[in-house]
Amino acid sequence: MARLVMKFGGTSVADIDRIRNVARHVKREINAGHEVAVVVSAMAGTTDQLVAWCEAALKSRRIFDAREYDAVVATGEQVTAGLLAIMLQDMDIDARSWLGWQLPILTSNAHASARILDVNGAELTHRMSERKEVAVIAGFQGLHRETGRITTLGRGGSDTSAVAVAAAIRADRCDIYTDVDGVYTSDPRVVPRARRLDKIAFEEMLEFASLGAKVMQVRSVELGMVHNVRIFVRSSFDRPEDFDRNGTPPGTLICSEEEILEQHVVTGIAFSRDEAQISIRQVQDKPGVAAAIFIPLAEANINVDMIVQNVSADGKTTDVTFTVPAADYQRSLEVIAKARSAIGYARLDGAVDVAKVSVIGIGMRSHAGVAAQAFRALAERAVNIRAITTSEIKFSLLIDAAFTELAVRTLHSFYGLDQTTQ
Amino acid sequence: MARLVMKFGGTSVADIDRIRNVARHVKREINAGHEVAVVVSAMAGTTDQLVAWCEAALKSRRIFDAREYDAVVATGEQVTAGLLAIMLQDMDIDARSWLGWQLPILTSNAHASARILDVNGAELTHRMSERKEVAVIAGFQGLHRETGRITTLGRGGSDTSAVAVAAAIRADRCDIYTDVDGVYTSDPRVVPRARRLDKIAFEEMLEFASLGAKVMQVRSVELGMVHNVRIFVRSSFDRPEDFDRNGTPPGTLICSEEEILEQHVVTGIAFSRDEAQISIRQVQDKPGVAAAIFIPLAEANINVDMIVQNVSADGKTTDVTFTVPAADYQRSLEVIAKARSAIGYARLDGAVDVAKVSVIGIGMRSHAGVAAQAFRALAERAVNIRAITTSEIKFSLLIDAAFTELAVRTLHSFYGLDQTTQ
Numbered sequence: 001m002a003r004l005v006m007k008f009g010g011t012s013v014a015d016i017d018r019i020r021n022v023a024r025h026v027k028r029e030i031n032a033g034h035e036v037a038v039v040v041s042a043m044a045g046t047t048d049q050l051v052a053w054c055e056a057a058l059k060s061r062r063i064f065d066a067r068e069y070d071a072v073v074a075t076g077e078q079v080t081a082g083l084l085a086i087m088l089q090d091m092d093i094d095a096r097s098w099l100g101w102q103l104p105i106l107t108s109n110a111h112a113s114a115r116i117l118d119v120n121g122a123e124l125t126h127r128m129s130e131r132k133e134v135a136v137i138a139g140f141q142g143l144h145r146e147t148g149r150i151t152t153l154g155r156g157g158s159d160t161s162a163v164a165v166a167a168a169i170r171a172d173r174c175d176i177y178t179d180v181d182g183v184y185t186s187d188p189r190v191v192p193r194a195r196r197l198d199k200i201a202f203e204e205m206l207e208f209a210s211l212g213a214k215v216m217q218v219r220s221v222e223l224g225m226v227h228n229v230r231i232f233v234r235s236s237f238d239r240p241e242d243f244d245r246n247g248t249p250p251g252t253l254i255c256s257e258e259e260i261l262e263q264h265v266v267t268g269i270a271f272s273r274d275e276a277q278i279s280i281r282q283v284q285d286k287p288g289v290a291a292a293i294f295i296p297l298a299e300a301n302i303n304v305d306m307i308v309q310n311v312s313a314d315g316k317t318t319d320v321t322f323t324v325p326a327a328d329y330q331r332s333l334e335v336i337a338k339a340r341s342a343i344g345y346a347r348l349d350g351a352v353d354v355a356k357v358s359v360i361g362i363g364m365r366s367h368a369g370v371a372a373q374a375f376r377a378l379a380e381r382a383v384n385i386r387a388i389t390t391s392e393i394k395f396s397l398l399i400d401a402a403f404t405e406l407a408v409r410t411l412h413s414f415y416g417l418d419q420t421t422q
Numbered sequence: 423m424a425r426l427v428m429k430f431g432g433t434s435v436a437d438i439d440r441i442r443n444v445a446r447h448v449k450r451e452i453n454a455g456h457e458v459a460v461v462v463s464a465m466a467g468t469t470d471q472l473v474a475w476c477e478a479a480l481k482s483r484r485i486f487d488a489r490e491y492d493a494v495v496a497t498g499e500q501v502t503a504g505l506l507a508i509m510l511q512d513m514d515i516d517a518r519s520w521l522g523w524q525l526p527i528l529t530s531n532a533h534a535s536a537r538i539l540d541v542n543g544a545e546l547t548h549r550m551s552e553r554k555e556v557a558v559i560a561g562f563q564g565l566h567r568e569t570g571r572i573t574t575l576g577r578g579g580s581d582t583s584a585v586a587v588a589a590a591i592r593a594d595r596c597d598i599y600t601d602v603d604g605v606y607t608s609d610p611r612v613v614p615r616a617r618r619l620d621k622i623a624f625e626e627m628l629e630f631a632s633l634g635a636k637v638m639q640v641r642s643v644e645l646g647m648v649h650n651v652r653i654f655v656r657s658s659f660d661r662p663e664d665f666d667r668n669g670t671p672p673g674t675l676i677c678s679e680e681e682i683l684e685q686h687v688v689t690g691i692a693f694s695r696d697e698a699q700i701s702i703r704q705v706q707d708k709p710g711v712a713a714a715i716f717i718p719l720a721e722a723n724i725n726v727d728m729i730v731q732n733v734s735a736d737g738k739t740t741d742v743t744f745t746v747p748a749a750d751y752q753r754s755l756e757v758i759a760k761a762r763s764a765i766g767y768a769r770l771d772g773a774v775d776v777a778k779v780s781v782i783g784i785g786m787r788s789h790a791g792v793a794a795q796a797f798r799a800l801a802e803r804a805v806n807i808r809a810i811t812t813s814e815i816k817f818s819l820l821i822d823a824a825f826t827e828l829a830v831r832t833l834h835s836f837y838g839l840d841q842t843t844q
Contacts, residue, residue, distance in 0.1 A: 016479060020481075050501065054508060057441070057442075058509075060512050060513070064511070065508060065511055068504040068507045068511075068518070069508070071507075072500070072501050079472065083490075085487065086480065087481075090480050091482070096487075096489070099493070
């Protein structure tokens, strides 16, 4: 017997038939003797409709009261939770819905992007163990205790709800049911030989998530890492016949390093084509110049990603290169041009036809030269590297966008990630 | 300065444009210096969709957990409340939404048809008078304190929410905005010369409401009567140019008798064609026989309306006539036939092509012979009266359905209710 949290996203609960499919998943776990809490999102499309209404409600102002926005959009998950509880009861499974304010799931006051502060799991664990009652929890929402108002966690927040609930009830596992069957070594649309990972460490998943592999919210992975919640990413469309001989369904377990016995040096290759590069030439090499560049960008709400600054050759000037989302390219150039006198530079150039390719693996910590070998492999394919940054478990390369697929596939093969049977 | 509750039903908040129209009504009252609480229904169609989903969620069982049903359907009003608050703020009016559990509006535990037990108006009145903040309250919903779960009041419950809030904050008036501009002496579709009443007593309105004039919920009128909440029925489509020279909009005030200076003997003529008549012939005239008839009907959930039992001529047998909704006619006959040995009767007959016409007016209390005169007027038009029942402020006639319009128009003219300028 295990205690499980099962989380289902919007496409998994898109209509009555799909919600019934969710109920079947729950029934399977109950029949296997497990204690279950379910976290649900809004039916696909519902949240978009609610957000559109909030936007249409404005005429004079440009932003709405986030407290009212939260009251409106939180209804999507409330509906799904009630419907799933009705269906489970219909299958003779004891179940009840829980809204954020009922448990409660306490959050900060940052409406529309609140952070979970505390989840009261006492009543849930009592009901699970005493009555085998399934808790059906509306994801994405919480309560700010002082004001007594509904908060929401921001888009994709149901993953975070699920992991927080799993931590609160000390669940053995948090199953994230999604429309893919796990985390892959790279995007299968670009790398046909990408394969599903059985396990991935929290730290690696954080790099994948923040690089835009849309499997899970960054915040939920962080929370899982802090509370050591084992997160299993699996498909809501899987069936028992897909399970292996031990009854394990296809999927990827996000867990602590210690649980990963067979470690590879490199776990996966991520990439992003939504990048623009800006290079500031012959910047004065003096204290405070980095601040002069990046504070105005932050104030303009531009998200700077890679930053490369080389050691000055002449001790006087240096070049600074950084990347921003492609959509912010023009605006970034303007911000830097405006700050020219404060920064002091000779020339400003950049490019939007660039891509970032990242090689990720906790094994890099103990293996030297992992990146170096890659450079040769890419050079052999005539892939020009514009810039390089590294961190403990990742290195990223900025290349011409046209070479993205070639570079990703080359690195994928080079690090032995290709599926052997295809 | 007055303190007002303004209630808007589903058609008045059917889409974003209509909700904006609601916001304009609120702005007008705020500009006039009033303190305002608004009670809103779900956008028209929303509740139907939510109910349909609950029903679709069932496969094995025939009824769903009403607690889950309530959690689902209460979302409709939550959305409208949030959207209206956003719109009011957009018009620079301080406003916030309140859900049933936030105020709270405490109710009984009878999920899906809960009764309001208490409304906490303290915070509302404080915010209204201190900050001129408009309270936007989700109608139809409440909280059961012991279980901490959302309840709903049953269809049309937002009227009841509005009147209960008005009582709690001691409002000067509760304005019910609807798609008609008031209460009429009769249904204008049948009686073209029907006219709008300026005022109607609670007791009269109760008779109108329970006779199916769909302007207001019976329960809300009862609540208004108990707490003496002045209720003003008006159109959500009225405009300031429709108001009279004193600034009074078209509408009907439901109030206590004392406030109605110029009393008519008869206030209006109501009717219902959805009636079936059942007559039980030569029933044993002995104690317990009425119970033997009506308890089985009640147990079958059949709503018996008129009951006529004449004094026995021979001291041995009598005839009992009653009416039921036309849809329950066959079922009622079966119930009575089954109970035949317990009742003891000679024959059972009935008809579905009957109508009930009711003449209503608090003036009847002090005027004798009001009904008697009507009988002659109807006889002159060859309208046959099947059965008669009377109460303190009303008498009802059962007639052949074909004569409904004729009878209603005849009585409407006879009691001087016809509009003089048309």
